[in-house]
Amino acid sequence: MKEFKWFYPGLKFKRWLFVIAIGIVLVGVGVAVVVSFQALSLVESLVIEFLGDLVGDLADLVHRTIGISLILGGVLVVLFGTRKMIDSILEAVVPESEDNLVELLYQKRYLKKGPKIVVVGGGTGLSTMLRGIKKFTNNITAIVTVADDGGSSGALREQLGILPPGDIRNCLVALADTEPLMEKLFQYRFNKGDELKGHSFGNLFIATMSEVLGDFEEGVKESSKVLAIKGQVLPSTLEDLRLSAKLKDGKIISGESQIPKVKGEIEKVFIEPADSEPLPEALTAIEDADLIVLGPGSLYTSILPNLLVKKLTTAIKKADASKLYVCNVMTQPGETDHYTASDHLQALYDHVGDQIVDYVLANSEEVDRKLIKKYAQEGAEPVKADLAKLKEQGVKVIHEPVINQSNLVRHNPDKLARVIMDLVIEEKNNYF
Structure with missing residues (x-):
């Protein structure tokens, strides 16, 4: 039976339970003495006889002192045993330090009550933002593009x-x-081996988990448990998106x-199948969200592939939550050459229409000139925050x-x- 597992050898549980029991007995005896329980009158008479004339009329005081002392002693023993029992449990559950326990309690209590935030996108920009948000809330849903067809991801896909x-x-x-x-x-990422070179271990792990469970969505969920993530990560669709x-x-x-890779101005991007279905969990998260964040990330290849899943965008527009677009800091060669912040929003x-965003966040910090020259060699430049044009587009600017x-x-x-x-x-x- 489960209740007897606490008495398994080596748990350091039984000894402190015995100490607590002794403390409870002492408290009981003390209470009995204070209320003049007859069975304990012998103890009292022996003490009084030993003290002789010194007690005299102080018999009642001695009587009460003995009882109170036993009660206090019993309480101290119970507290000591309880403390030691807790320490033995924590030693097994959180062996590293007490700080880890404090952090765990903080996460369970405070972060669990944090706002519900849905982020939509992909690439390094999205993951960078998530590292910051997770310090404030556990209620995070990342809806991530599955349009990638290059590198390790593309190879595993094929x-x-x-x-x-x-x-x-x-x-x-x-x-x-x-742990780090x-x-x-x-x-x-493996850098040797004909078959392994270029693959990341994480990609292989998720792929293996998906194969074992026979389902990509379940593979991601189980991988989430292994990493003990805060929140959830969902693909925008389970379709073979192109x-x-x-x-x-x-x-x-x-x-x-x-x-x-192709030098040219993009007029539009589109997905196949055009009627791709989003995950029900993603729609639920959007409906319940306190804030929906688009980006940061590659405009045409990370953010828009998600929004082109029509039901996903419809849910975002209908949601009561405010919608924030985090504009990129630098332009991306081959995608957003010479784009300003308003150009990103216009795309x-x-x-997907003009009701998708309430706020636009644009960086106000000047980029170091040395870095500007470095990026210019690759065809990139800082994204200009043309605030007046943004306001003309009907959004609030941060x-x-x-x-x-x-x-x-x-992004920091x-x-x-x-x-x-x-x-x-x-x-x-x-709101209030």
């Missing part, structure tokens, strides 16, 4: 017939509550990985410094998360 796991893997790792070694393991782009010169580019409008500048220009996860949480708080205050 060879195993599964959805590309790469963007999902990045989001899982970003939301993970695991586990993160390194999932992000490790992304293509039509350039302004009329040329059609097939394949997500091929679109940035969203052109594909203009804040939200970047890191080292060898690369990237903590700064970005703080802006997002401030927006959630502001929206709730306006």
Whole structure:
């Protein structure tokens, strides 16, 4: 029986249970003495006889003192035994340190009550943002593109017939509550071997889990448990999604990985099958959300593939939650050459209509000149925050410094998360 498992040898449980029992007995005896329980009168008489004339009229005081002392002693023994019992349990459950327990309680109590945030996109931009948001809430749903057909994800997609796991893997790792070694393991990319070279361990793990369970969605869910992620990561659809782009010169580019390689202005992107169905869990998360965030990430190959799943976009538009678009910091060669922030927003409008966004977050911090020169060699430049044009497009503009500048220009996860949480708080205050 389950209740007897606590008495298994080696648990260090029985000894402290015995100590607690002794304490309870002492408390009971003390109470009995105080209320003059007859069976204990012998103890009292012996003490009084020993003290002789010293007690005299103080018999009642001695009587009460003995009882109270026994009660206090019993309480102390119970507390000591309870403390030791808890320590022995924590030693087994959280062996590293008490700080880990505090962090665990914080996550379970505070983060569990955090706002419900849905993020939509893919690529490194989305995973960067998730690293910041998870410090404020556990109620995160990442809806991730499955249009990738290049690199390790593309190879697994073609060879195993599964959805590309790469963007999902990045989001899982970003939301993970695991040891740093586990993160390194999932992000490790093999650089040797004809079959393994170029593959990441995390991609192979998700692919293997999907094969074992016979279902990609279940494979992602079980991988989430292994990494103990905060929130959930969902593919935008379980369809074998293919992304293509039509350039302004009329040329059609097939394949997500091929679109940035072709030099030309994109007129629109489209998916096949066009009537791809979203996951019911994704629709539920959108309906219940406090805030829906689009991006950051590649506009045409990470964000729009999700929004082209029609029912997903319809759900976003109908949702009561405010919608925020996080604009990229730098333009992307082959996709958004010379785009301003309003150009990014207009591309969203052109594909899914003008009710998809309430707010646009644009970086206000100047990029270092050395980094501008470095990016210029690759054909990229800072995205200009043309605030007046953005306001003309019917959105509220959040203009804040939200970047890191080292060898690369990237969103700072903590700064970005703080802006997002401030927006959630502001929206709730306006509601009430």
